Amino acid sequence: MMLKDRKAKAEDFPLKEARALVKDLMKANQTIYWLDFLFSLMLGAVAFAIAVMSESFSPIGMMSYIVAVFALYRAVIFIHEIVHFKKGTMTAFKVVWNVACGFLVMVPMFMYQGVHNDHHKRDVYGTKLDGEYLPFGTQNPWKNVWYVISSIFLPALIVLRYLILTPLGWVIPSLGRLLWQRGSSLTIDMDYRRPPHTERDGKYWRLQEFFAFFYGWAAVGLWYQGFLPAKFFVVWYAVVFLVLFMNSIRTLGAHAYRNPGDYKMTVAEQFLDSVDVPGGFLSALWAPVGLRFHATHHLFPNMPYHSLGTAYKRLKENLPDNQLYLEATRPSLFHAMKTLWQDASKSQTKK
Numbered sequence: 001m002m003l004k005d006r007k008a009k010a011e012d013f014p015l016k017e018a019r020a021l022v023k024d025l026m027k028a029n030q031t032i033y034w035l036d037f038l039f040s041l042m043l044g045a046v047a048f049a050i051a052v053m054s055e056s057f058s059p060i061g062m063m064s065y066i067v068a069v070f071a072l073y074r075a076v077i078f079i080h081e082i083v084h085f086k087k088g089t090m091t092a093f094k095v096v097w098n099v100a101c102g103f104l105v106m107v108p109m110f111m112y113q114g115v116h117n118d119h120h121k122r123d124v125y126g127t128k129l130d131g132e133y134l135p136f137g138t139q140n141p142w143k144n145v146w147y148v149i150s151s152i153f154l155p156a157l158i159v160l161r162y163l164i165l166t167p168l169g170w171v172i173p174s175l176g177r178l179l180w181q182r183g184s185s186l187t188i189d190m191d192y193r194r195p196p197h198t199e200r201d202g203k204y205w206r207l208q209e210f211f212a213f214f215y216g217w218a219a220v221g222l223w224y225q226g227f228l229p230a231k232f233f234v235v236w237y238a239v240v241f242l243v244l245f246m247n248s249i250r251t252l253g254a255h256a257y258r259n260p261g262d263y264k265m266t267v268a269e270q271f272l273d274s275v276d277v278p279g280g281f282l283s284a285l286w287a288p289v290g291l292r293f294h295a296t297h298h299l300f301p302n303m304p305y306h307s308l309g310t311a312y313k314r315l316k317e318n319l320p321d322n323q324l325y326l327e328a329t330r331p332s333l334f335h336a337m338k339t340l341w342q343d344a345s346k347s348q349t350k351k
Contacts, residue, residue, distance in 0.1 A: 011268075012324060013268035013271065013272070013324050013325075014319055014320065014321065014324070014325075015267065015268055015299075017319060017320065018299060018315055018319065018325070019300075021311075021314050021315060021318055021319070022300060022303070022307075022310075022311040022314060022315070025303060025304075025307035025310060025311050026300070026302060026303055026304075026307070027304070028085075028089075028090070028304035028306075029304065029306060030090065030093070032304075032306045033078075033081070033090070033093060033304075033306075034093065036074075036078075036289075036306075037075060037078050037093070037097065037101075040071050040072070040074040040075040041071075041072070041075040041100055041101055043067065043071040044067070044068050044070075044071030044072035044074075044075055045072075047064045047065070047067035047068035047071060048064070048068040048072070048235065048236075048239065050064035051064040051065040051068055051235050051239075052229065052231050052232050052235050056231070065235065065238065065239070068235075068239050069239055069242045069243060069246075070285055072101075072105070072239060072243060073243045073246060073247070073288060074288040074289060075101050076101060076102075076105055076107065076243060077247075077288050077289045077291065078097055078101075078289055079097070079102065079107065079109060079112050079186075080112070080116070080289065080291065081289060081290075081304070081305055082094055082097060082109060082112075082113075083109070083112050083113050083114075083116045083117060084117075084301055084302055086302070094109060097109065098208060098211070099211075102208070102212075103208075103211045103212050103214075103215045104215060105240055105243075106158045106159070106161075106162050106212045106215070106216060107158070107186065107212075108205075108208035108209065108211070108212050109202070109208060110184070110201060110202050110204075110205035110208050110209070111184055111185060111186045112185075112186045113200070113201055113202050113205075114198070114200045114201040114202070115131055115132070115185045115186065115187060115194065116132065116186070117200065118130065118131070119131075119132040119133065120270075120298065120301045122264060122265065122266060122267065122270075123264055125259075125264075125265055125270050126259030126261065126263065126264075126265050126270070126273065127259070127261055127262065127263070127264060128261045128262070130189075131185055131187030131188070131189045131192035131194075132187055132188055132189070133188070133189070133255070133257065133259070133261075134147075134188055134189055134257065135257055135258070135259060135260050135261060136252060136255075136257035136340060136344060137255075137256050137257040137258045137340055137343040137344055137347065138257070138258060138260055138343070138344065138347040139344060139347070139348075140344065140348060141340075141341045141344035141345055141348075144252060144340065144341070144344065147188065147248060147252070148245065148248045148249055148252065150248075151241060151244040151245040151247075151248050152241055152245070154240075154241070154244050155236075155237050155240040155241050155244070156237075157183075158240070159216065161179065161183045162209070162212045162213050162216050163213065163216045163217060163220075165179055165183065166179070166209055166210075166212070166213045167213065180194060180196075180197065181193045181194050182194075184205075184209075188248075188251060219232070219233070246286055249286065249333070249337075250286055250287050250291060250333075252336075252337060252340060253275060253277060253287070253330070253333050253336040253337055253340070254274065254275055254287075254291070254294040255273055255274050255275060255294070256272075256273045256274070256275065256339070256340065256343065257273070257340065257343075258273055258343065259273060267298070267299065270298045271295050271296075271298050271299050271328055272295075272324070272327060272328060274294050274295035274297075274298045274328055275294055275295055275328055275329075275330055275336050276292070276293050276294060276295040276296055276312060276328050276329045276330070277292045277294075277329070277330050277331075277332060277333055277336055278292060278293065278309070278312055278329065279292055279331075279332065279333075283332075283333070286333060287333075289305045290304075290305025290306070290308040290309075291305075293308035293309065293311070293312050295328035295329075296308055296311055296312050296315070296328075
């Protein structure tokens, strides 16, 4: 569907009615956050340890690897919730997430803070200033395949960034600035350049950068002293790779990606360019922590993840006319990916 058609439809979206229906669902339940995150983290850590200690490619080793991937994927994805927390809230949760999870996978919180918030701005979403958006729905569909495959290189780039380039950036200012612009953002646009640091990026990003560097070299030191087996690093790479691989597939299924990059979209248009895949248990595995309701999240960015399912059900059942709302719904990830491929293919035939 052309953008002008989407714009015409978006004008009819019952945004006011939708907000009224879910206004009581905006408060986060801290107990749910803590229990969910800590359980996912501990399950992932235990499974990771078993995978390291088990015989390679043994049934228990492979099963532990799969459990570690999905559990740690869920734990890592809490970074998406963290950057949406209101300023000054859930401070302990942020610190614990960084210390127990973010530094271990070398994805500290500052890499998402500010950058993701821009993704929700009306003047940024879908434009060339949005590092989390590419016109997947209008470009050659095989480029989308390459985007997913390229995940295999990302753990190596993360290691290079924090173990080698980070200390060099401390003594070479020009390299430090380059790392901030090109190597400090969890984005999908490889041409994205992060704007100069402001308060919204957090006060302690340098400290977070140091601890990611410290954790990495501490692991190397423990291996050198004989406390960690070399297999630890192999399993770490394999886990981080599959986490990023699944997240890249989830990313492709999160939006329709029809904006070529030169059009500013309203909240309703953002919603219609996004995707809900309510599904069930499987959807919660590949799109954890509420991300299967990605379109609804774009309507209500500050709604806690544990309320999104309830919000989706209410809006589906209680909007006077839910036809537009359900246009963002896909029955499965396969359907969302198929739709994206078809949109991209059609756009190429029109050129």
